[in-house]
Structures are given as structure tokens and as C-alpha cells.
Amino acid sequence: MRRADFKRKTRVIVVDDNYDHASGIRELINLEQDYEVIANAGNVNVAISLIKKYQPDIVLMDINMPETDGITAISEIEKLGLKTRIIALTGYDEADLIYRAMKIGAKGYILKTMASAQLIRALDEVSMGKIYLPSVLCSKFFEYFQAAERNEKAYNATDDEENLLNYLTNREEEVLGLLTEGITYKGVAQQLFISETTVKTHVNNIFQKLQVNDRTQAVLYAINKGFSAKKKAKIA
Amino acid sequence: MRRADFKRKTRVIVVDDNYDHASGIRELINLEQDYEVIANAGNVNVAISLIKKYQPDIVLMDINMPETDGITAISEIEKLGLKTRIIALTGYDEADLIYRAMKIGAKGYILKTMASAQLIRALDEVSMGKIYLPSVLCSKFFEYFQAAERNEKAYNATDDEENLLNYLTNREEEVLGLLTEGITYKGVAQQLFISETTVKTHVNNIFQKLQVNDRTQAVLYAINKGFSAKKKAKIA
DNA sequence: CGTTTTCTAAATCTTAAGATCTAGTTCTTA
DNA sequence: TAAGAACTAGATCTTAAGATTTAGAAAACG
Numbered sequence: 338m339r340r341a342d343f344k345r346k347t348r349v350i351v352v353d354d355n356y357d358h359a360s361g362i363r364e365l366i367n368l369e370q371d372y373e374v375i376a377n378a379g380n381v382n383v384a385i386s387l388i389k390k391y392q393p394d395i396v397l398m399d400i401n402m403p404e405t406d407g408i409t410a411i412s413e414i415e416k417l418g419l420k421t422r423i424i425a426l427t428g429y430d431e432a433d434l435i436y437r438a439m440k441i442g443a444k445g446y447i448l449k450t451m452a453s454a455q456l457i458r459a460l461d462e463v464s465m466g467k468i469y470l471p472s473v474l475c476s477k478f479f480e481y482f483q484a485a486e487r488n489e490k491a492y493n494a495t496d497d498e499e500n501l502l503n504y505l506t507n508r509e510e511e512v513l514g515l516l517t518e519g520i521t522y523k524g525v526a527q528q529l530f531i532s533e534t535t536v537k538t539h540v541n542n543i544f545q546k547l548q549v550n551d552r553t554q555a556v557l558y559a560i561n562k563g564f565s566a567k568k569k570a571k572i573a
Numbered sequence: 574m575r576r577a578d579f580k581r582k583t584r585v586i587v588v589d590d591n592y593d594h595a596s597g598i599r600e601l602i603n604l605e606q607d608y609e610v611i612a613n614a615g616n617v618n619v620a621i622s623l624i625k626k627y628q629p630d631i632v633l634m635d636i637n638m639p640e641t642d643g644i645t646a647i648s649e650i651e652k653l654g655l656k657t658r659i660i661a662l663t664g665y666d667e668a669d670l671i672y673r674a675m676k677i678g679a680k681g682y683i684l685k686t687m688a689s690a691q692l693i694r695a696l697d698e699v700s701m702g703k704i705y706l707p708s709v710l711c712s713k714f715f716e717y718f719q720a721a722e723r724n725e726k727a728y729n730a731t732d733d734e735e736n737l738l739n740y741l742t743n744r745e746e747e748v749l750g751l752l753t754e755g756i757t758y759k760g761v762a763q764q765l766f767i768s769e770t771t772v773k774t775h776v777n778n779i780f781q782k783l784q785v786n787d788r789t790q791a792v793l794y795a796i797n798k799g800f801s802a803k804k805k806a807k808i809a
Numbered sequence: 810c811g812t813t814t815t816c817t818a819a820a821t822c823t824t825a826a827g828a829t830c831t832a833g834t835t836c837t838t839a
Numbered sequence: 840t841a842a843g844a845a846c847t848a849g850a851t852c853t854t855a856a857g858a859t860t861t862a863g864a865a866a867a868c869g
Contacts, residue, residue, distance in 0.1 A: 439715060440722050468715040475711055479675060479704040486676050506845060519790035521825070534848050541827070551827075551855085553789050554755035560796065742815060757855070770818050777857070787825085787857075 346373045347464045350391065352384040352410070353377070353399040353426070358449070362397060365453050372460055381410040385417075392419050395463060398443075400427045400434055408437050415442040422463050432481035435474055445469035446478075502562050504546045512539045517556045517564065582609045583700045586627065588620040588646070589613070589635040589662070594685070598633060601689050608696055617646040621653075628655050631699060634679075636663045636670055644673050651678040658699050668717035671710055681705035682714075738798050740782045748775045753792045753800065 349372055353359040356379065363374040375391055378384035388396060396414065400407035411423050424445035425438040435446050444463045447455055448471075455471065462469040470478065505513065515525045522540070526533040540552065549555050585608055589595040592615065599610040611627055614620035624632060632650065636643035647659050660681035661674040671682050680699045683691055684707075691707065698705040706714065741749065751761045758776070762769040776788065785791050 439718070442719055442723075468712040470708075470711060470715070472706075472708075475706060476704040479706070482675070483678055487678070508846065516789070517793070519785070519787070519793050521787075523825085531846085532848055534850085535846075537827075538848075539846085541829085544827080549755070551755070551757075553752070553792055556789055556792065557753070557755050744816060759855085767816085768818055770820085771816075773857075774818075775816085777859085780857080 347371055347395060347460070348373060348375045348391065348393045349395045349397060349460070350374070350376045350378065350384070350387055350393040351397045352379075352381070352407075353397075354379050355399070358399075362456070365456065366460070369457060369460075371464075381407075381413075384410065385413055388414055388419070388421060389417065393421055395460060396421055396423045398423055398425055400425050400438065401429075408434070408441065411438060411443055412441045424459055424463055424469070430474055430477050432477040435470075435478045436481040436485070439470070439478060446474050447471065448474070500562055501547045502559065502564055505543065509539055509543050509546070512536060513543055513555065513559055513564065516540070516543075516552050517559050519556075583607055583631060583696070584609060584611045584627065584629045585631045585633060585696070586610070586612045586614065586620070586623055586629040587633045588617070588643075589633075590615050591635070594635075598692070601692065602696070605693060605696075607700075617643075617649075620646060621649055624650055624655070624657060625653065629657055631696060632657055632659045634659055634661055636661050636674065637665075644670070644677065647674060647679055648677045658702075660695055660699055660705070666710055666713050668713040671706075671714045672717040672721070675706070675714060682710050683707065684710070736798055737783045738795065738800055741779065745775055745779050745782070748772060749779055749791065749795055749800065752776070752779075752788050753795050755792075 349366055351359050351362050351366075351374055353362070356377075359377045359379070363377060366372045366374050375393060376387045378387050384396070384398075398407050398411060398414075407425065407427075411425065414421065414423060422444040423442065424447065425434075425443045426447055426449060427434060428449050430448055438446055445459045445468060447459050447469070451471070459469040502510075502513075511529065512525055515528060520528070522533050522536050525536045529536070540555075543555055544550065547555055547558050549558055585602055587595050587598050587602075587610055589598070592613075595613045595615070599613060602608045602610050611629060612623045614623050620632070620634075634643050634647060634650075643661065643663075647661065650657065650659060658680040659678065660683065661670075661679045662683055662685060663670060664685050666684060674682055681695045681704060683695050683705070687707070695705040738746075738749075747765065748761055751764060756764070758769050758772045761772045765772070776791075779791055780786065783791055783794050785794055
């Protein structure tokens with residue numbers, strides 16, 4: 338008696354607006370002894386209520402659907418907080434779709450054009466709690482991911498030149514740090530154990546260095562340039 | 574005459590503080606006809622100057638090094654803006670290291686314990702401009718990536734309840750929007766074509782609704798809650 | 810139709826904020 | 840050792856900010 342005979346089958350729901358395609362997948366999966374397709378859904382709303390009802394182990398979600406897009410659907414399903422794992426399914430290997438799907442919590446991504454063996458492998462991997470992303474798609478993902486990170490950086494690319502924060506002294510940074518917490522002169526003075534007039538001196542110097550006119554502008558400048566009130570803990 | 578005879582070999586620099594290990598890799602790579610190790614570096618500083626000098630096609634970077642860590646090193650190298658591609662190398666498959674390395678631009682990630690064939694495959698893939706991440710590491714990456722995204726969401730999950738911004742009227746939102754640009758009462762009055770005293774009234778109401786004492790705190794609150802000065806264009 | 814918001818605005822008052830100048834101490838560095 | 844930068848702080852002055860009260864007009868609402 339084999340082990341598998343004891344095991345409950347892994348329950349799958351297929352979401353695809355193309356009925357023929359959904360049926361194809363269903364048959365394919367039902368050939369496997371470890372899996373059973375317990376329902377099909379032609380649109381997102383039906384899918385979500387079915388998922389709520391049956392709480393399947395895995396959802397195969399077609400992303401290229403009219404009406405509500407599949408990405409939003411994944412997001413909705415993830416919000417339910419079930420143990421259900423989602424595998425995304427598309428016709429094309431668009432980098433941004435792969436990125437977005439994985440970002441919001443898909444556990445796998447496969448193309449419809451891929452061999453059926455890939456689908457089964459994806460089910461195997463994902464049902465074991467792993468991520469399944471074929472290397473071609475993995476590459477696509479990282480192209481997009483790294484480009485996104487580069488843009489993020491470029492946006493905050495305040496690092497070297499033209500970052501007026503670099504001209505601040507340590508003490509001025511400390512003071513600015515407190516300003517970015519919305520503290521008054523008096524409060525800053527108390528926290529740093531210096532007089533209020535000293536704080537004013539520092540703040541005025543900060544204004545000049547940052548080329549701003551008041552504390553709000555200074556705080557905004559600091560935040561936009563990624564000032565993080567670091568260096569606070571200074572072991573004397 | 575084979576095509577490969579014409580091709581310039583792909584130039585590799587190995588960065589590893591363990592000399593024996595670096596030598597091992599060097600020999601391994603030099604067995605391949607398509608690759609040549611043009612230099613070794615035992616620490617990050619040497620590595621960077623060598624990379625600047627030779628501009629290799631690929632850098633094999635050990636992450637587990639004393640002194641400067643390899644992650645920072647990758648970051649530094651990426652900043653140079655060369656066409657050099659970096660493959661990270663570690664002894665263990667720590668998810669956060671994989672995540673951080675890939676995030677800052679590594680094109681591949683392999684473990685020292687992996688077979689030498691993997692190393693060569695990584696070189697092949699990466700030199701062709703692709704990403705190389707073995708499926709085990711790919712899974713690790715996504716574990717971390719998706720967890721990070723979930724936390725990001727949870728952090729901004731200030732949306733509904735307890736977001737005092739929701740109590741603001743349209744006009745108040747407009748005024749706050751201008752405050753978050755560091756504009757004075759007078760400036761706001763001019764932009765909205767209302768009197769300065771009216772602006773003061775609005776601002777005071779904003780303070781009360783947001784439970785803050787001054788404009789800096791109001792701006793900070795707004796920014797932290799994801800206020801984006803939307804709804805600005807209001808077609809009358 | 811009366812009531813409640815919302816937007817407007819004036820008057821008055823207090824104080825925190827910001828500008829400017831001077832100056833002493835300490836520490837670094839050429 | 841002299842020069843400069845950094846941190847400190849007092850004095851003085853101006854103005855922008857913020858608090859508070861009152862109130863009219865228009866729109867929304869029940």
C-alpha cells in the first residue's frame with residue numbers, strides 16, 4: 338500500500354475566462370493522482386466566492402482576463418488570509434506582470450505555452466510550500482525588479498552632489514533630526530541640554546546651508562533627500 | 574576554424590578573502606576556453622581599483638568577508654556604472670543576503686558548496702546578459718521579497734481607521750497640500766485667492782482635526798499617512 | 810423650512826520663530 | 840603656534856505663526 342493512498346488529494350481551483358482552456362487544464366490535472374480540480378471559475382467574482390467557500394490548496398489564476406484583471410484578483414485573494422497558494426498563468430512573459438504578480442504574493446508563474454509537465458511541476462513545488470518560477474521568467478522578473486530599484490535610487494539620487502545635507506555639521510544634523518519630529522526650539526534645547534538661543538543659532542545655520550526660509554521647508558528638504566535621523570546614538 | 578577562436582575571452586575578476594578558495598575558482602575557470610581570470614582581489618578596496626582599471630566582464634564577489642561587507646562592495650561597483658556584471662558568492666543560503674544582493678544589482682547568486690558546473694553555468698548565463706539564480710536560491714529570494722512586501726503593506730495600513738486626514742474638508746485638504754510644500758500663509762492665500770485670515774482659520778481647524786500644534790507637525794502627519802496632495806486639479 | 814457644514818473673513822492677542830551681531834571655548838589642522 | 844571650524848550663548852528686534860472669538864453667505868441635509 339503506497340503512501341499516496343493515504344494522502345488527501347491537493348485541491349485546485351482553476352480561474353480562466355476561456356472555458357476550453359480551463360477544461361483542458363482541468364483534465365490535465367485530474368490525470369494526476371495527487372491533484373483534483375474541485376471547481377472552475379470564469380471570472381474573478383465567482384472565483385473569490387468559490388475560494389472563500391472551498392479554501393482550496395492552490396488556485397491557478399489566469400492573468401489576462403477582461404473586466405477585473407487577474408493581478409487585482411490575486412491581491413483580493415491574498416487579503417483573505419487563507420493558506421491558499423496562487424499560481425499565475427499568462428500567455429506572454431511580460432516582465433511587469435510577472436513582477437506585480439510575485440510582488441503581491443503569487444507563489445508561482447507559468448506560461449500557457451509551456452509544456453504540461455511544467456504545470457505539474459509548478460503544482461508539485463508550490464504545494465510543497467516552495468516558489469516556482471521557470472528560469473526564463475525568473476530572468477524577466479529580475480530585469481524588472483532591478484530596473485525598479487534603480488529608478489527608486491535615481492529618484493532619491495540625492496546621494497552625492499547637490500545634497501545640501503552633506504554640508505551640515507554633526508550637531509546640525511542632530512538638531513535637524515529633532516526638527517523632523519516636529520519639536521520646538523525649547524524642546525530641542527531640553528533634549529540636547531543646550532540653551533534655546535544656541536538651538537536658534539544652529540537652526541539658522543541649517544536654513545542657510547539648506548537654502549530654505551523656515552523649519553517646514555527644512556524638514557521637507559530633509560525628508561525628500563532621504564534624511565533619516567541616523568547617527569543619533571553617539572556613544573560619547 | 575571554430576567561431577570561438579575569434580571570440581575574445583570573457584574576462585573575470587575573483588574577489589575572495591580566502592586565497593585558497595580564490596585560487597581554486599581561478600583554476601576552475603581557466604579550464605574553460607571561453608573565460609579567463611584576469612585578477613584576484615583579497616579585499617574590497619583592492620577589488621574596486623582593479624575593477625576600475627580592467628573593467629572586467631564579470632566579477633565573482635564573495636559576500637562573507639570581514640571588514641567591508643560584500644553587499645556594500647556590490648553597491649559601490651554598481652555605482653561606477655560599468656558594464657561589469659556581478660555574481661555573488663556565499664557559503665550559506667541566507668534569504669536576506671540573497672535579497673539584498675539581487676536588489677542592488679547582482680546578476681547571479683551561487684553557493685560555494687554548489688558543483689563547479691553551476692559556477693560555469695552561472696558565468697554562461699550572466700555573460701549572455703541573463704540572470705542566474707538556482708531555483709533553491711530563487712525560492713529563498715521570494716520568501717524574503719514577499720515577506721518584505723507584506724510588511725511594507727502592513728506599515729502603510731493606516732488607510733482606514735484612525736487616519737485623521739479623513740476628517741478634513743476639501744478646502745482643508747487643499748490648504749494642507751500647500752503647507753506640505755512649505756508655503757506661508759500669505760502664499761497660500763494668494764494661490765487660493767482667499768484672505769490670509771481665512772487661511773489661518775483653515776489651518777487652525779486642520780491642527781485641531783489632526784491633533785497637532787503647528788504646521789511642521791501637520792506636514793509630518795500628512796506625509797506619514799501618505800497624503801499626496803491629490804485632488805489638486807479640481808475642474809470647476 | 811430650519812439646521813448643520815463649509816467656506817469665508819475680521820479683530821485681537823500672545824508667543825514661537827527667525828534674523829543678525831557679537832563673542833567665548835574647544836578642537837583640529839596646516 | 841596661528842587659523843579655522845564647530846559648538847556654545849547672550850542680546851535685540853521683526854514678523855510670521857498660532858489661538859480665539861465672532862459672524863456672514865452659500866450649500867447640503869433631514
